[in-house]
Amino acid sequence: AQSVTQLGSHVSVSEGALVLLRCNYSSSVPPYLFWYVQYPNQGLQLLLKYTTGATLVKGINGFEAEFKKSETSFHLTKPSAHMSDAAEYFCAVSEGSGQGAQKLVFGQGTRLTINP
Amino acid sequence: DAGVTQSPTHLIKTRGQQVTLRCSPKSGHDTVSWYQQALGQGPQFIFQYYEEEERQRGNFPDRFSGHQFPNYSSELNVNALLLGDSALYLCASSLSGAEQYFGPGTRLTVT
Numbered sequence: 657a658q659s660v661t662q663l664g665s666h667v668s669v670s671e672g673a674l675v676l677l678r679c680n681y682s683s684s685v686p687p688y689l690f691w692y693v694q695y696p697n698q699g700l701q702l703l704l705k706y707t708t709g710a711t712l713v714k715g716i717n718g719f720e721a722e723f724k725k726s727e728t729s730f731h732l733t734k735p736s737a738h739m740s741d742a743a744e745y746f747c748a749v750s751e752g753s754g755q756g757a758q759k760l761v762f763g764q765g766t767r768l769t770i771n772p
Numbered sequence: 773d774a775g776v777t778q779s780p781t782h783l784i785k786t787r788g789q790q791v792t793l794r795c796s797p798k799s800g801h802d803t804v805s806w807y808q809q810a811l812g813q814g815p816q817f818i819f820q821y822y823e824e825e826e827r828q829r830g831n832f833p834d835r836f837s838g839h840q841f842p843n844y845s846s847e848l849n850v851n852a853l854l855l856g857d858s859a860l861y862l863c864a865s866s867l868s869g870a871e872q873y874f875g876p877g878t879r880l881t882v883t
Binding site for chain 1: 815864874
């Protein structure tokens with residue numbers, strides 16, 4: 657069975673500092689990996705995804721993530737935090753597309769706080 | 773282009789009652805998935821509909837059922853509501869691929 661572990665339920669950084677949100681996954685097949693962001697009282701917005709190919713993936717709002725198969729990790733980074741980045745972030749894994757979209761398995765989430 | 777829409781936005785029900793939540797997928801999408809997100813938790817997969825049939829199901833009891841209509845919209849039904857069913861219910865749509873687009877959710881409160 658697939659699973660996702662997000663290390664750190666809360667992360668706090670200063671504005672302008674590096675953001676690093678950690679995600680480790682478990683999957684018996686080559687995974688598809690995703691990062692979603694959730695602002696208060698809203699649904700989930702896709703930040704970026706890894707399916708195949710280049711292991712460094714760039715997403716929206718300056719975020720990027722690197723797929724490291726040997727470490728079963730997919731950590732999310734942003735060089736310089738902005739106040740608007742404060743939100744809940746979820747890492748998710750699926751078994752790939754196959755016949756239509758496969759279910760997503762989510763981590764518990766990491767709440768990112770930005771200090772002025 | 774309208775994204776995924778869900779109705780209602782908020783709902784308050786009493787324990788033992790039944791509830792129906794609705795979802796309209798993003799234009800052109802044919803697959804709808806439902807997730808339950810309890811407070812402070814990540815979303816949990818309930819089930820997925822494709823071509824009007826349930827294709828995958830998560831670890832949820834039979835009290836949770838669904839339907840997909842010919843226009844690809846979907847309903848989630850929950851019978852015999854329990855206090856523990858209080859959560860944000862998210863609908864996601866996709867087109868035969870791995871990328872799922874989420875709606876804003878329906879906040880269900882069971883009292």
